[in-house]
Amino acid sequence: MVVKDFKELFAPEVTISIRSKARIAGDRSNQELAQLYGRLRIASRRMGLRHEQLEILSIEDERASVGVWFFASWIGKGGNVVREEAHSEVELIKVEGDWKVSQIHYLKR
Incomplete structure (x- = not known):
């Protein structure tokens, strides 16, 4: 996925609550998230992101x-492998008719 497309997944302002003090945590713009994603892509030989077990809560x-x-x-690029998984509650809002991620709350496993 290209950086521009990644940005389009998110509302203009996004709040990310995470169980650690990761750089991604806090209030971010969709542009900031796209830049972080772009930096990670440059530093990676291969990258994967997927979701499963989507459950509509409301x-x-x-x-x-x-x-x-x-x-x-x-x-x-040096061959180190990082894998993460997290159960999350995601808030979506409509922006110009499209659903966009506005909040991500990482839940305990």
Whole structure:
């Protein structure tokens, strides 16, 4: 996925709550998230991101909440491998008719 497409997954402002003090945690713009994604892509030989077990928790006209498992993996240019998985609650809002991620809350395993 190219950086521009990654940015389009998110609302203009996004809040990420994570169980560690990772750089991604906190309030971010979709542009900041795209830049972080781009840096990670440059530093990686291979990268994967997927979701499973999507469960709709609530849905209204302009807002929805889903539960989901995220799986991410990176192979660095030096060959180091990183794998992460997290169960998360994701808040979505409609922006110009499209659903966009506005909050990600990583839950304990």
